[in-house]
Each structure stands twice: as C-alpha cells, then as structure tokens.
Amino acid sequence: MSETSWLRPGETSQLDPRTLIERAAVTDVVVAAGLLFDSGEFDTLGTLYTADALFEMRPAPEGFPATVSTREQITDGLARLWQHNRETVGVHSRHATSNLLVTRLGADTAEVYSIFTVTGIYTDGRLGLRRLGNYVDLLHREGTAWRIAHRRLYMQGPPPVWPADGRDTDQPDTDQPGSEQLGPEQPVSEPAQEPVV
Template sequence: MTLSADDRLAVHELIALHGHLMDAGEFDRMDELFTADVVYDVTAFGAGELRGHEAIKRAALALGDGNPVGHHVTNVWVTEDADGTVRALSKGLGVNADGSVGSVVYEDTLRRETAGWRIAHRNVKPRRTPLHP
C-alpha cells in the first residue's frame, strides 16, 4: 500500500485530536483515536503497558491533577514500512499546571480500520536530556 496525501492528512489529524480529547477528559471518545486492542506503552514513566481504552482512561483518572493541562503535538513524520506498516513519529509537549513543560517523543503504529485510521500502538518516551547521538 502506498499512502495517499489523504491518508497522511488523516493520520496528522488523528494525532492532533489526541491532545484535544485527553485535555478535555473525553475518554468516551477514545475509539476515535485508538484501536480496541491498543497498547499504550508508558513504561518509561513507570506505568508499563496500558492495554485497551479502559486501561488508558483509568491511568489518566488516577493521575488526576498530575496530568498536563495541555498536550501539544508537533513535528509529525509519517512513514510506511516495506510490509505496509504505517508509523508516525512526533514530538509532544505537556504543559503542567505549575507552568513547567515536559517533552516526549511519540512512536505510533497505525492501522486503517473501517472507521478510519487509528493508533494501534503508542510508545511514549520522555526527553529529559538534550542531544541523543
């Protein structure tokens, strides 16, 4: 499969939607973002792999006021492997209630489903030091 411009735009919009829904606490709309069998890997933050929409929702609710007040995504790069696997690499900024900011890299594997593109696997990696040669 070769990704069309429409596919690429749909993936970009999907990744952008994540911050809007999470910041608004619209967890009942996670099916618009993720496959039903999504693996959301936050091992680097000590939370392991969250499997499915309910696990992501529970983790966000448990974090409570520790959640960022704003998730911002930039530098989205969409690629397609030789076997047709679609991946996106993006940078995320989380603005916290105290004004501090954290930076992450999102490594996504995407799947086109009947309802459109969805994230099937997301690995969230914090950026804590500059330059990783």
C-alpha cells in the same frame, strides 16, 4: 499503497492525492489524542484506539505501569491521571504535538513520529513546562478510519526515526526493563508520583 512502505522526507513521488489524504488522516488522530485528553473527553478519546491497543511509557513514571493494554484500560488510566492532575496537583494540562513525521504508510498500517510538549496552567495562576518527549504511534485502519494500535511515549532520549536493525516496530520491546504487558484482568495501578502523559 498495497503494502506498508517506508517514507522518505522530500520524495515527491510520495505526494499523490491518495497518500496526502491518508497522511492527513493519521496525523489528525495523533493530534486529537492530546487535545481530547486535555479537555477530558475520554469517551471520544477511546474511539481513537483499537480495542487491543497497547500504550507504553519509556521509562514509566514511578508507580505507573510501563505498558497498558486494551482501549478500556488505556482510557481508564488516562482518565484517572487527568483527575489526579486536576484534583491533587491542581493543574490543567495542554498538549502541543509537533514535528509530525509519517514514516510508514500502507493500505492498513501507518507509523507517525512526533514531539510532545505538555504545559500546565495551575489553579494558583502559575504556568509551567511539565514534560517533553516523543510519541511513536503505530496506527491500523478500521474501515474508513485510522486508529492507534500501539503508542509509545519516550520521556528521555528520542527514539531512532527509522529502526537501524530493520525489525518490525509493531511489536513492543519485551527486553526493555518494565515492559511487562498488563492483561485485561489487571487494573492500572494508581500513580505514586505525578506522571504526566
């Protein structure tokens, strides 16, 4: 695994022990992000992101930025969203991350596609489906651990599993409406409606 390579489902040549270990590690990070959000463990959640991580929502809910940058802004924004959901909406969310597919894997870079389903347990006893979508996570290795460097949430149509045009998926789509990147000095705006991550 000296360079990043595109993985193809079913290729047995990609199932050597080292690759299987790395694939398990990167998928654990993707799953842990949802579980830690649900339980409100934001200090631990922050350790799953690189210091300069990007977090995108396509499309962004009204009143919520399309792109948030840095570990601190990501975890701060998610913590405020969690608090809003609990105190204003009266819901405890549960993220189910499924259909994880590692599409790229190299010595220091990995990419994982997945589907997320968010359900809610409301304080009045109701249960409900809150959101369906896709994650595309780009992870970088930091020492012996994998960390999310760029997370994209697709909340409408699913993204292509492999880019048709062959461009580098490490970079955000700056030509997409609302994809302006927030700098470290810019706070995450308060959500005007009920965004669900």
